[in-house]
Amino acid sequence: MxxxxxxxxxxxxxxxxxxxxxxxxxxxxxNTRTIPGIITQRGCTYAGCRGVVIGPMHDVLHITHGPIGCSFYSWQTRRNLARPTPGQINYLQYSMTTDMMEDEIIFGGEKKLAAAIREAYRIFKPKAIAVYATCPVGLIGDDIHTVCRLAKEELGINIFGFSCEGYKGVSQSAGHHIANNGVFKHMVGLDDTPDDAEFRINMLGEYNIGGDAWEIDSLLRKCGIHVTATLSGDISYEQVTRCHTVDLNIVQCHRSINYMADMMEKKFGIPWFKVNFIGAETTAKSLRKIAKYFDSKKLTDRVEEVIAQEMAVLxxxxxxxxxxxxxxxxxxxxxxxxxxxxxxxxxxxxxxxxxxxxxxxxxxxxxGRAVLPTIKIDADSRNIEEISVEADPRRFRARKTPEQNAALEAGGFTYKDYExxxxxxxxxxxxxxxxxxxxxxxxxxxxxxxxxxxxxxxxxxxxxxxxxxxxxxxxxxxxxxxxxxxxxxxxxxxxxxxxxxxxxxxxxxxxxxxxxxxxxxxxxx
Ligand code: CFM
Ligand code: HCA
Incomplete structure (x- = not known):
């Protein structure tokens, strides 16, 4: 070959x-550079940030600062489905961009971006606006973060930017990391109201392609497990702001969201483990692991009942x-x-x-994650911000006592466990x-x-x-x-x-x- x-x-x-x-x-x-001349199937950093991780938030207004093509490319080309609450506009159906031209490349595009944010706000009155930088923005040095900060002060809503220029990393992967950092800094933890449910979790790394998240959500609901937020599939701004109130994060796509799982654990004390709902055997295994974590006979019995019912049909x-x-x-x-x-x-x-x-x-x-300490950080990865996170003095809460964790681990249970x-x-x-x-x-x-x-x-x-x-x-x-x-x-x-x-x-x-x-x-x- x-x-x-x-x-x-x-x-x-x-x-x-x-x-x-x-x-x-x-x-x-x-995670190394593709050799020039080879036809790769990869995408860019902007695609990983705007398209994959944060793009699916349906009531956040997404503005691409860049030439029209980047925005057009990210206009419903990924099948991340959403059903916003009735009466609310689904921003995912829109493609919003500053439509950068030669003039902005030469004289700078910050004014056009500020005007675009004001215009979008005037028309839609969203709760939050996210701005995405494309390659030329980084090359000419527009400061999107200052524009966003000033607009936030002026308009009184949450506005933040992502320096996710396409060339920033070797693939989409760098965009995931940039998106995780931004969502964590600007959205997670803004509202401390928990959902009223006994077994509260977040589903991380599930993007509702073709309705997958709805299927998982309804299965979990059948078992009595409540999902506060699915990052990021059919999710609202308000769900993201409250997702630190759950007692467990389960991770489906490890690649795109392991950063968020680790940061939430450090800051709020929420443990995480890897699951997989693709495949019947692994779905059953994942449900059993969640039940084991919550250590409730009621939940364990219900999970077994649901698996038996579903398998009888399948x-x-x-x-x-x-x-x-x-x-x-x-x-x-x-x-x-x-x-x-x-x-x-x-x-x-x-x-x-x-x-x-x-x-x-x-x-x-x-x-497997066992090799993490041996991975050499090269210049391309060093380019991506690694944010340092500490335990929140007021809101960090260990979800299990050391004794409970020891008992779980003695029975073969593992956290942070992608093999x-x-x-x-x-x-x-x-x-x-x-x-x-x-x-x-x-x-x-x-x-x-x-x-x-x-x-x-x-x-x-x-x-x-x-x-x-x-x-x-x-x-x-x-x-x-x-x-x-x-x-x-x-x-x-x-x-x-x-x-x-x-x-x-x-x-x-x-x-x-x-x-x-x-x-x-x-x-x-
Ligand atoms: Fe994770 Fe994904 Fe995937 Fe991904 Fe993607 Fe995707 Fe994917 Mo396309 S977040 S890594 S960047 S599971 S968009 S929903 S299908 S390449 S394997
Ligand atoms: C992306 C999105 C993509 C592309 C799919 C494809 C997706 O990487 O920007 O190449 O067929 O899932 O839509 O991965």
């Missing part, structure tokens, strides 16, 4: 290409699908967590993941970081997986090569796939995709004669 590359490129890519060993995960080079669907999918293979190349999470769903169906990789995750997402992707993949499967377009083509040629899970940039190349591709970012307009009900949707969808004969009829257009013949060169009269 690497043969075609020049020596230097080959050497670098080889460090991002591994044969897995689950017992002793080999070290992978992750089992016949799974067994039926398994009879046709058993032994088929998948390859998954997605973002920073789904390439791992979706392996559980395929496993439920008897399918094996033969190759997987993230676009932009870090070593801990591959090898990474490699420990759960079979020996000698392929692990590939930041896979390139060329490598995907070679992978299909050599390994012929029955289905590939990835994104829009590679989808049609894969399908033209005769392999079905399930978009695991947008779900191809389908979903939800989370929790038990979502699992049933996924099983049926994959069954349909891997068992149709239609893919065998495909010949890549570049392999046959072109359907549109080249036009004859016209001779000048």
């Amino acid at each position: 690497l043969k075609i590359y020049p020596d230097k490129t080959k050497k670098k890519r080889a460090k991002q290409f591994l044969l897995n060993d689950p017992e002793n995960p080999p070290q992978i080079a992750a 089992r016949p669907i799974r067994d039926d699908v398994r009879s046709r999918c058993q032994g088929k293979t998948a390859a998954l190349f997605v973002g920073g967590s789904r390439a791992h999470h979706y392996q559980d769903l395929f496993r439920d169906m008897g399918m094996k993941t033969i190759a997987a990789g993230y676009e932009f995750a870090h070593r801990d997402d591959y090898e 990474g992707m490699m420990k759960e993949m079979s020996k000698n499967t392929l692990v590939i970081d930041d896979i390139s377009h060329h490598e995907i083509e070679k992978l299909i040629e050599i390994y012929k997986p029955d289905v590939i899970g990835s994104g829009i940039k590679e989808k049609f190349i894969i399908e033209k090569l005769g392999v079905p591709c399930k978009q695991l970012h947008s779900y191809d307009y389908g979903g939800p796939y989370a929790a038990f009900t979502g699992a049933a949707n996924f099983y049926k969808e994959i069954d349909r995709m891997v068992n149709t004969k239609v893919w065998k009829l495909v010949t890549a257009p570049w392999k046959g004669d072109p359907t549109v013949p080249a036009r004859p060169v016209l001779k000048p009269k």
Whole structure:
């Protein structure tokens, strides 16, 4: 797969290409710059901040300070669904931007930004405005933070900015970190009113793609567990301001939000652990872990009852699908967590993941958090602010006594516990970081997986090569796939995709004669 590359490129890519060993995960080079000339599937820092982490807050008004293209790109291209309360405008349907032009690039864009904030406030009267810097803003040095501070004083609402210029990091990942810092500094902890519920938690790292968060929320509600805030899927400003009042944070996507989980633990005493609601077995495991944490017989009994009910419905669907999918293979190349999470769903169906990789995750997402102390901080990571957090003198509250924690841990319970992707993949499967377009083509040629899970940039190349591709970012307009009900949707969808004969009829257009013949060169009269 690497043969075609020049020596230097080959050497670098080889460090991002591994044969897995689950017992002793080999070290992978992750979160490093993509080599120029390689067609990567990655996005930019602005996408990770504005598009992924904070963008889904539906009553925060989002203004992109930059050229029109950046704003257009982030206009409903990600399927983070929201149902705002009746009467409230869903800002996610709008695309607001300062539409920076040559004039602003030369003379500065701060005045235009201040005017845009005033105009947006006059029209919409939002509770909060978030401003996002794009590449040119950083290059010319507009001070968006001062503009935001002055506007906040003038208009009396919460206004804050994110220095998430696209080039700030090597991928979306830097944008997650910048967003976590900003949300933590400017929103979390503003309102101390807790929800009135016995078992209160936040769901971190769940973005309600295709309605996943709604599925998880309703499952948790059935069990008697109350979600105060889902960061960030179908979430309001007011929910974020109160999310420090819960007793537990559960983390679905570790890559995008581990920073928030750690900061909330340090400042407010809220413990966290990793869960996964993608896949029936792992959903059940996650529910049981939450019940164990709260240490309540009532909750444990209810969780077992719900799992039994849900599995009674799901089992016949799974067994039926398994009879046709058993032994088929998948390859998954997605973002920073789904390439791992979706392996559980395929496993439920008897399918094996033969190759997987993230676009932009870090070593801990591959090898587990145990390697965190050994990760070298390079110049690109040093570029991102690391905010120092201390226990809040008034509001820090340990959720468990040391004795309670010791008892939990003696029974095998772990906090802050992401083990990474490699420990759960079979020996000698392929692990590939930041896979390139060329490598995907070679992978299909050599390994012929029955289905590939990835994104829009590679989808049609894969399908033209005769392999079905399930978009695991947008779900191809389908979903939800989370929790038990979502699992049933996924099983049926994959069954349909891997068992149709239609893919065998495909010949890549570049392999046959072109359907549109080249036009004859016209001779000048
Ligand atoms: Fe986390 Fe995500 Fe993902 Fe991600 Fe993304 Fe996404 Fe993703 Mo696309 S936050 S890392 S930056 S689970 S947008 S909802 S699908 S690449 S695997
Ligand atoms: C992003 C968003 C994205 C892109 C998906 C894709 C998403 O990275 O900016 O490449 O198909 O999930 O919408 O990851």
